[in-house]
Amino acid sequence: MADSFGDRLESALDSMVPLIEWLPNYNPSWLRRDVLAGITVTASVIPEGLAYASLANMPPVTGLYAGLLATAAYVFFGTSRQVIFGPTSALAILLAASVGSVATGGTAAYVGLVFWTTVLVGVFAVVAWLFQLGFLVHFISDSVLTGFSTGAALYIMSTQIGPLFGIDGASGVFFERLAYIGTHLGATNLPTLLLGVAAIAVLALGEWRFPRLPTALIVVLASILLLTVTDLQQQGVAIVGQIPSGLPALTIPAVPSLSTIRSLIPIAGALFLLSYVQGIGAIETFARENDYEIDANQELLSTGVANLAAGLGGGFAVGGSMSRSALNDAVGGKTQVTSAIVAGALVVVLVFLTEIFTNLPEAVLAAVVIVAVTSLIDLSGLRRLYTVSPSEFAIAVAVLVAVLAFGMLWGVLIGVVLSLLNVIAHVSAPVTAVLGRVPGTDNFVERKRHPEAKPVQGAFVYRVDAPLFYANATTIRDDLLDRVDAEETVPSLVVFDLISSPSIDVTAAEMLEDLHNDLQKREIDLRVAGADPQVARVLRATDLEQKIGQIGDEEPVVEVIQRWERDTTN
Numbered sequence: 206m207a208d209s210f211g212d213r214l215e216s217a218l219d220s221m222v223p224l225i226e227w228l229p230n231y232n233p234s235w236l237r238r239d240v241l242a243g244i245t246v247t248a249s250v251i252p253e254g255l256a257y258a259s260l261a262n263m264p265p266v267t268g269l270y271a272g273l274l275a276t277a278a279y280v281f282f283g284t285s286r287q288v289i290f291g292p293t294s295a296l297a298i299l300l301a302a303s304v305g306s307v308a309t310g311g312t313a314a315y316v317g318l319v320f321w322t323t324v325l326v327g328v329f330a331v332v333a334w335l336f337q338l339g340f341l342v343h344f345i346s347d348s349v350l351t352g353f354s355t356g357a358a359l360y361i362m363s364t365q366i367g368p369l370f371g372i373d374g375a376s377g378v379f380f381e382r383l384a385y386i387g388t389h390l391g392a393t394n395l396p397t398l399l400l401g402v403a404a405i406a407v408l409a410l411g412e413w414r415f416p417r418l419p420t421a422l423i424v425v426l427a428s429i430l431l432l433t434v435t436d437l438q439q440q441g442v443a444i445v446g447q448i449p450s451g452l453p454a455l456t457i458p459a460v461p462s463l464s465t466i467r468s469l470i471p472i473a474g475a476l477f478l479l480s481y482v483q484g485i486g487a488i489e490t491f492a493r494e495n496d497y498e499i500d501a502n503q504e505l506l507s508t509g510v511a512n513l514a515a516g517l518g519g520g521f522a523v524g525g526s527m528s529r530s531a532l533n534d535a536v537g538g539k540t541q542v543t544s545a546i547v548a549g550a551l552v553v554v555l556v557f558l559t560e561i562f563t564n565l566p567e568a569v570l571a572a573v574v575i576v577a578v579t580s581l582i583d584l585s586g587l588r589r590l591y592t593v594s595p596s597e598f599a600i601a602v603a604v605l606v607a608v609l610a611f612g613m614l615w616g617v618l619i620g621v622v623l624s625l626l627n628v629i630a631h632v633s634a635p636v637t638a639v640l641g642r643v644p645g646t647d648n649f650v651e652r653k654r655h656p657e658a659k660p661v662q663g664a665f666v667y668r669v670d671a672p673l674f675y676a677n678a679t680t681i682r683d684d685l686l687d688r689v690d691a692e693e694t695v696p697s698l699v700v701f702d703l704i705s706s707p708s709i710d711v712t713a714a715e716m717l718e719d720l721h722n723d724l725q726k727r728e729i730d731l732r733v734a735g736a737d738p739q740v741a742r743v744l745r746a747t748d749l750e751q752k753i754g755q756i757g758d759e760e761p762v763v764e765v766i767q768r769w770e771r772d773t774t775n
Contacts, residue, residue: 223503224281227540235539242538243546246289248419249529250276250547251554253292253577255425255445255562256570260297260364261521262305263319265445266559268292270453271520273551275511276544282507284499286540287491288484289529289547290511294578295357296480296522298364299613303472307465317458318469323516323523325473326480330509333477339501342485346627348594349620350482351586352601356608356616358581365571371397371441379609394441401568404428408576417536421573425565432564443567448559452552453518475617476522481508484525491534528580600627635671637684640702640762647763649702664766665689665696665729670705673713681713682720689729698769699724702762704735714747721752730773734765 250272258268272291279290304322308315333339363382367375371394375385404424411420432438461469485504492499508524515523533543590598600623608616638651641658649666650658660666667685671677689699701717703709721731731753736744738758750756754772757764 220503221506222281223284223500224541231540231542236542238537238539239542240546242533242536242543244550245417245419245536246529246533246538246543247547247550247554248422249532250289250291250551252421252425252570252573253529255565256573256577257292257294257297258521259368259445259567259570260294260301260361260574261292261319262301262315263521264316264448265562265565266448266555267520269551269555269559270518271515271523273548273555274453274514274518274520275523276551277548278511278514279507280541280544280548282503282510283541283544284503284507285488285491285525285530286495286497287530287534287538287543288487288525289533289544290484290507290525291523291529292521293480293483293524293526294361294574295483295581295613296476296524298357298361299476299479299617300472300522302612303475303614304469307468307472318461318465319521320456320458320516320519321461321466322469322473322476323512323521325469326477326522327509327511327513327516329473329477330481330505330512333481334502334505334509337502339485339503339505342482342501344628345478345482345621345624346597346600347586348590348597348601348627349604349624350486351583351590352604353608353616353620354581355583355587355601356605357613358578359605360608360613360616361578361581362575365574368443368567368571369398369401369575370394371443371568378612396437396440397442397566397568400428400431400437400442400566401572404569404572405576408572409579412576417532421577425562425569425573428566428569429561429564432566437566438564445562445565445567445570448562450556450559452555453520455517456519457517471618472614475614477508477512478621479617480512480522480524481505483527484508487525487527487530490527491530494534528577597627629676632671632674633676634680635669635677637681637688638668638670639688640666640668642763647761649762661766663697664700664769665692665698666700666702666762668702668705672708673703673706673716674708674710675712678713678716682716682723685720686723689724689727695727696729697773698730698732698766700762700765701731701733702735703733703737703740704759706740707737709740709743711743711747714743714749717744718747718749718752721749730769732765732769734760734762736760 251269254268254272255265258265275290300319300322304315304318308318360379363379366382366386367373370386372386372389372392375382407424408420411418432442432444438444485501488499488504511523515521587598587601590601604616604620604623607619638653640649641652641655641660642649643658652658652660667688669681673681689696724731733744733753733756736756736758741756741758744750744756
């Protein structure tokens with residue numbers, strides 16, 4: 206009994222903490238690559254962490270806290286070998302826009318609500334893991350993600366125009382911010398603008414010509430040196446200011462009121478969805494490129510633990526970063542040891558090096574954000590959707606416009622609704638086909654696509670390429686009857702081929718009974734073929750078998766027709 210319990214416990218731990226499984230099998234020859242990748246990624250994590258903290262309206266050091274705790278958590282719980290967890294631009298701006306609308310009472314109240322929101326994100330992810338809901342992410346279509354990604358990039362850029370120009374006071378959604386900047390261009394601080402534009406130019410050049418070089422860190426350090434040896438600060442160039450040193454500490458602010466908690470729940474839900482979707486997209490991408498398997502449900506747990514750790518340590522919502530993960534992959538990172546190196550390097554920075562960043566210009570942070578999010582603008586994806594599927598292109602544009610017009614939170618929610626409506630539209634109006642027999646064989650194929658296939662005399666064979674359930678039952682019945690009525694010769698038999706319908710519910714089973722009655726009024730018999738054993742069991746549990754005759758498991762169409770011919774002859 207003890208051994209059995211111990212084995213079960215060990216298996217459970219291996220499942221929950223993948224580190225236990227992969228670390229003993231670590232190949233020492235990978236260490237040099239992982240260390241190099243870790244150092245390179247850290248050079249990106251530091252400036253982006255500081256920049257995304259400003260996006261989230263949080264103290265700059267919290268971006269480093271979030272990066273440290275998220276990467277440390279992912280080492281233990283993640284299944285991707287290349288993905289780097291931490292703050293992301295989309296999560297930061299969604300957090301600021303949504304929690305900011307709830308917070309009252311100043312900075313301390315806002316920071317406290319960010320804490321509880323981030324913890325709620327972690328709780329949602331862990332609960333989703335407990336219920337094994339990893340499959341739900343696949344209900345969000347690529348068209349929605351394409352529109353959201355592009356809209357989010359433009360929205361985030363709009364939030365950085367004010368700091369880039371040295372103009373304070375811009376707020377609201379995309380169009381409101383642009384309008385404000387446009388009417389306050391006279392307040393532009395020229396040294397701030399020149400510094401920001403120069404930083405953008407150098408960052409863009411670095412990404413284009415030297416993608417493996419830590420250009421962002423170089424630009425940040427160069428700008429700090431420039432502000433230290435010149436009087437630009439006296440000319441109105443704003444700086445980050447003092448960043449406290451030391452490691453994050455467990456911080457639990459006062460519990461907000463019940464009404465405030467209720468206001469935070471939908472925000473946390475949207476952040477969880479965005480965090481997981483962003484992360485799993487990167488995780489699946491690099492798993493395919495490097496030929497290994499990941500666990501979508503385990504990634505729910507890693508997302509949950511990372512957000513719980515970030516929240517409890519004074520950070521903010523985190524997720525998988527596509528840009529930092531791509532950098533990790535490009536420089537040869539092989540395993541989660543890269544994340545461990547990043548976490549260790551951030552510890553050194555927080556303990557010994559935060560003072561270096563005191564003179565960091567806010568315009569340079571804005572430049573880092575603007576250049577970083579350009580990769581989110583997916584014009585090629587929009588162009589592909591326009592060419593391949595105008596309806597999906599329309600969905601992508603609708604999500605993009607929703608993000609710009611209503612903000613990130615509504616963009617996420619509208620994207621989810623459109624994804625679900627898209628799924629419902631597909632399953633409620635499934636692909637159907639009229640089948641014919643290939644001469645000289647017992648095979649039945651779609652007559653429209655295969656002109657050589659001929660209808661069997663007196664028989665009409667119909668197939669649905671989808672499960673049968675309440676949402677499509679009426680549509681299928683009406684479609685079948687319309688197709689029967691359109692036949693040049695009225696058939697004596699309709700064979701409903703269920704070979705491509707792996708499941709059926711009670712409503713659909715009752716629809717087949719109604720279909721039998723409708724066909725009987727036309728003096729046409731109904732039979733079913735190709736029924737999966739589970740589908741056949743459901744149909745036999747109804748009165749259908751008594752009305753139409755035997756329902757066999759996976760019985761071919763040709764045998765059903767032959768049995769009907771024998772029955773009618775006798």
